[in-house]
Amino acid sequence: MNKSYASLAALCASVFVVGTSEYLVAGMLPEVGADLQVPQGTAGQAVTAYALGVVIGGPAVTMLTARLPRKPLALGLMLLFAAGSALSALASSFTMLLAGRVVSSLSHAAFLALALVMATSMVPEHKTGSAIATVASGFTVATLLGVPLGSLLGHAAGWRAPFAVLTALALAAIALLALVLPKRQAPSASLRDELRVVSRKPVLLAIATTAVGFSGVAVVFTYIAPLLTRIGGFSPAAVSALLLAYGAGSFLGNLAAGKLTDRSMSATVRGVFGGLTGVLVAMPFAVAWQPTAVLAVLVLGLLATATIAPLQGLILRHAGSAPTLAVAANVGAFNLGAAAGSAIGGAIVAVGALRWTGLAGAVLSLSGLALTYLALPRTGTAQLTGGAPVGTAV
DSSP states (O other), rough: EEEEEEEEHHHHHHHHHHHHHHHGGGGGHHHHHHHTOOOOOHTTTTHHHHHIIIIIIIHHHHHHTTOOOOHHHHHOOOHHHHHHHHHTTTSSSSSHHHHHHHHHOOOOOOOHHHHHHHHTSSSSSSGHHHHHHHHHHHHHHHHIIHHHHHHHHHHHHTTHHHHHHHHHHHHHHHHHHHHSOOOOOOOOOHHHHHHHHHTHHHHHHHHHHHHHHHHHHHHHHTTTTIIIIISSSSOOOHHHHHHHHHHHHHHHHHHHHHHHHOOHHHHHHHHHHHHHHHHHHHHHHHTSHHHHHHHHHHHHHHHHGGGHHHHHHHHHHHHHOOOOHHHHHHHHHHHHHHHHHHHHHHHHTTTTTTHHHHHHHHHHHHHHHHHHHHSSSSOOSSOOEETEEEOOOO
């Protein structure tokens, strides 16, 4: 069991490194633009390029590596990430930076999917939710600490320094994974099996639930800073403190949801989406008074990442013995939901309705809740989907 804990910790640490990279450049756009002589708007494409690499490249890499042994594949994906980070750190042009970002992003979804699948294979079935939450907590810590600290380092030592540190951390993660990960045989499922699983109606419904439901959070969170300053009257320093509290809440909410998923996946995912719908409906009204605004932000933080464990567990439930591609597609769905939510929120802000982004987010979260009843119908017995076991019923 100690070996399992060490492996989970190593996977979590590796996910932290990968997760820090995703939004790191967003906090250093002025420095990147000035150094590489491009407008800040153009520099922001480094974030877009990474997101597209996750959504498109992740499933492609997963398909190409479906039959490889798991441990060497994990090491290889982290090495690919390190190479992309090094390329970004050494970039002499914006094109070279984009290339480095894309190279790193290709390992993002594939590695996270692999880490989640490996994690669930190391624990008893009734601990699956906790294992998913443990690995996913690497991302919440990356948001809470990795990205802000990386941005501070970039401001103090230049934007290349954080990418150099990420390269070193990725190499350290490779050494740690090589030391503690157990050797596993190559999966017996073929690429055809993986494609058959990901095209099943329940899996597609689960992926749609992720994209639609998570976009509701992004509608509000993308514009949470101007919402709090312009409508709530908070100072920039107070907003920073609130965002730190939001991140801490996200970390705790993710772990709590993992425990609850172990008990009942359906109740957890529906409870989270129901709670999100409620807090998002209340947000436009709560933000007008600072005490209720603080409460709303804290509750939103607790619930925002509480979707990860039950939604990934939902994918694993339906994916049976060929889950890796489906999990990678679901990772992409989180990113797709974030991008769609940001776009919707931007359109609302553009027409002067910043205060009311929460109502649009609530509609999307409510839609995600409705989709859970299609993706996870009530049942009292284990099911078989296409001949493959899909897990224990809730």
